[in-house]
Amino acid sequence: MKFLFFSMLSGCGWFWLSLVAMPIRNPQSQIRNPIDSGKVVYDTYCLACHQADGRGVPGQNPPLAKTDWVLGDKTRLIGVVLNGLNDPVEIGGETYDNPMPAHDFLTDQQVADVLTYVRSHFGNQAPPVKPEEVKSVRGKK
Amino acid sequence: MKKVTLLGAVLSLPLLALAGDPPARKPVPPADNAGITLPNGFAATVLSDGVGKARHAVVAPNGDVYVKLNQLADGKGIVRLRDANGDGKADATTAFGTFKGTGLAIANGYLYASSDTSVYRYPLKNGVVDETAQPETIVTGLTFQRAHAAKSIALDDAGKLYVNFGAPSNACQERDRVKGSPAQNPCPLLEDYGGIWQFDANRKNQRQSDGTRYATGIRNAVALEWNPVAKQLYALQHGRDMLATLFPELFNNEQSAELPAEEFLLVKKGADFGWPYCYYDQQRKQKVLAPEYGGDGKKTDRCASKEQPIMAFPGHWAPNDLLFYTGNQFPARYRNGAFICFHGSWNRAPLKQGGYFVAFVPFGKDGKPSGPYEPFAEGFAGGPEIMNPGDAVARPVGLAQGPDGSLYITDSVKGKVWKVRYGK
Numbered sequence: 001m002k003f004l005f006f007s008m009l010s011g012c013g014w015f016w017l018s019l020v021a022m023p024i025r026n027p028q029s030q031i032r033n034p035i036d037s038g039k040v041v042y043d044t045y046c047l048a049c050h051q052a053d054g055r056g057v058p059g060q061n062p063p064l065a066k067t068d069w070v071l072g073d074k075t076r077l078i079g080v081v082l083n084g085l086n087d088p089v090e091i092g093g094e095t096y097d098n099p100m101p102a103h104d105f106l107t108d109q110q111v112a113d114v115l116t117y118v119r120s121h122f123g124n125q126a127p128p129v130k131p132e133e134v135k136s137v138r139g140k141k
Numbered sequence: 142m143k144k145v146t147l148l149g150a151v152l153s154l155p156l157l158a159l160a161g162d163p164p165a166r167k168p169v170p171p172a173d174n175a176g177i178t179l180p181n182g183f184a185a186t187v188l189s190d191g192v193g194k195a196r197h198a199v200v201a202p203n204g205d206v207y208v209k210l211n212q213l214a215d216g217k218g219i220v221r222l223r224d225a226n227g228d229g230k231a232d233a234t235t236a237f238g239t240f241k242g243t244g245l246a247i248a249n250g251y252l253y254a255s256s257d258t259s260v261y262r263y264p265l266k267n268g269v270v271d272e273t274a275q276p277e278t279i280v281t282g283l284t285f286q287r288a289h290a291a292k293s294i295a296l297d298d299a300g301k302l303y304v305n306f307g308a309p310s311n312a313c314q315e316r317d318r319v320k321g322s323p324a325q326n327p328c329p330l331l332e333d334y335g336g337i338w339q340f341d342a343n344r345k346n347q348r349q350s351d352g353t354r355y356a357t358g359i360r361n362a363v364a365l366e367w368n369p370v371a372k373q374l375y376a377l378q379h380g381r382d383m384l385a386t387l388f389p390e391l392f393n394n395e396q397s398a399e400l401p402a403e404e405f406l407l408v409k410k411g412a413d414f415g416w417p418y419c420y421y422d423q424q425r426k427q428k429v430l431a432p433e434y435g436g437d438g439k440k441t442d443r444c445a446s447k448e449q450p451i452m453a454f455p456g457h458w459a460p461n462d463l464l465f466y467t468g469n470q471f472p473a474r475y476r477n478g479a480f481i482c483f484h485g486s487w488n489r490a491p492l493k494q495g496g497y498f499v500a501f502v503p504f505g506k507d508g509k510p511s512g513p514y515e516p517f518a519e520g521f522a523g524g525p526e527i528m529n530p531g532d533a534v535a536r537p538v539g540l541a542q543g544p545d546g547s548l549y550i551t552d553s554v555k556g557k558v559w560k561v562r563y564g565k
Contacts, residue, residue, distance in 0.1 A: 045320065047491055048386045051529045057487040058531050058554075059194075059211075084319075086287070095212070099287050101318040 038117025041110050045103060054122030062089045062096035065122035074129055078137040081111050108134040175559055177520045185559045186229030192220040192556035196243040197462055198541040198549055202268035208551055209245040209254060219254055229560055237272040248296035257290040258283040280340055280347050289361040297367045302342040303374055307361030308335035312381050312433045313417035320387050324433035328417050331357055335416055337408055358414040364463040370477050371508030374408040377460035381420055382488040388432045398489040402453035403460050415447035423453035452510050457486035458496030462539045468546025471563045478503045482537045487530045494530060497522040499537050499550060518550060
């Protein structure tokens with residue numbers, strides 16, 4: 001756990017770099033915290049479609065709460081954020097039709113933070129995502 | 142006090158049930174108007190509690206109500222509700238048609254129904270739809286598109302069929318909805334989408350290329366209707382999304398929730414309403430340049446020459462059906478006016494959502510609104526504030542008028558169908 005904390009601290013430089021490129025309407029946190037910065041990314045780029053409670057929009061934008069798409073394979077999840085998704089998704093008997101736009105303009109750190117946030121909110125409990133994992137998936141594109 | 146009242150209510154319930162009302166022959170609206178609120182003098186009954194994922198509806202001359210489904214139920218995509226004893230509740234339900242979709246209309250002796258890639262029609266015999274007939278294919282081979290796929294339809298009185306070709310895009314960026322992705326200029330999607338196409342209502346197996354582009358620059362018009370009095374085509378556009386998400390330096394969440402307007406359009410042949418280059422700002426009362434094309438929320442540029450809406454509504458309310466009331470049952474002021482079904486927003490988040498009601502717009506003899514819009518039927522969502530569309534108990538999606546002048550409203554969540562009457 002301690003190791004995890006330190007490995008995240010080391011991502012600090014990336015975070016401040018990304019701040020320059022990222023428009024933040026409410027810069028609050030001064031201390032590096034992946035959950036806080038993940039929430040900023042979520043509110044800026046994800047919330048409009050997936051909604052404040054992560055439950056999505058029936059028939060259009062899939063939920064992020066308690067679905068294998070979020071809790072399961074990290075590689076698939078990172079890939080969806082980076083490359084988008086053009087096929088309909090079926091979750092719990094409901095089909096979601098809106099395409100997911102690619103978010104490859106986010107930094108590895110931002111993708112890791114937002115996924116760490118999503119995987120630990122909306123009733124989700126799954127391990128964090130590290131920037132190295134995002135980098136690895138981005139490289140395979 | 143509350144406890145006593147509650148106890149009384151619980152105790153009296155079995156007694157009421159035992160009393161057993163005689164079978165009603167006239168529509169007797171439940172005291173709560175079936176979960177919705179209406180202006181004084183109007184009352185609603187529930188024709189059906191749920192037919193499935195309902196979209197548009199139409200009523201045949203014999204009073205049968207047809208509802209199009211956006212998801213097949215037991216393999217069928219059109220539901221017929223018949224209220225033989227006239228108590229306001231369907232007592233016979235059948236289904237036919239093996240395609241899902243949105244559009245439904247009755248004209249020149251046929252029931253027209255659309256999937257997202259075709260338009261079909263079934264013949265009427267003595268005012269009754271022949272559901273056993275093999276449907277004729279009128280328009281076919283349309284490209285399957287993910288976003289804004291609904292092929293809503295309208296028919297005029299001169300044998301023409303109008304079909305919505307929604308743009309499979311938010312604002313014609315090279316990569317749809319991707320922040321920083323440049324706009325395509327000119328927008329190539331306008332060749333095949335983002336407009337209303339006109340077809341021969343009686344010719345079989347037409348491709349899109351057999352039709353003509355009747356009007357352009359319309360992002361998506363799920364609400365599309367021919368006005369038989371004004372003899373003009375009308376539509377409502379779903380305005381673009383995500384101004385704040387894509388351009389946080391220009392728009393805050395409040396502006397992004399209100400803008401752009403949902404536009405009520407009088408669609409004349411050859412009209413260009415400006416999508417994706419322009420959007421209507423209801424506060425500035427003008428079309429302004431979209432930020433993807435260099436706009437800053439104020440610049441009008443090429444948008445000054447685009448066709449203006451006849452009325453503007455707050456952003457993202459999702460107008461999904463339009464009906465011009467031609468009946469005699471409702472008070473005279475409703476005659477020839479427009480009912481508009483607002484399915485309800487999702488793109489107003491993180492602010493509370495809006496829409497989820499049926500509006501009425503009075504019309505003058507000039508075929509234009511003669512006054513502001515007013516709420517007609519409300520309360521579908523089941524709460525004063527909806528934050529997530531998934532919390533809405535019901536979402537109004539389709540409108541139809543019965544031969545007796547009653548108004549029918551469909552819901553997309555469970556497929557509930559209300560029948561609204563005026564007077565006793």
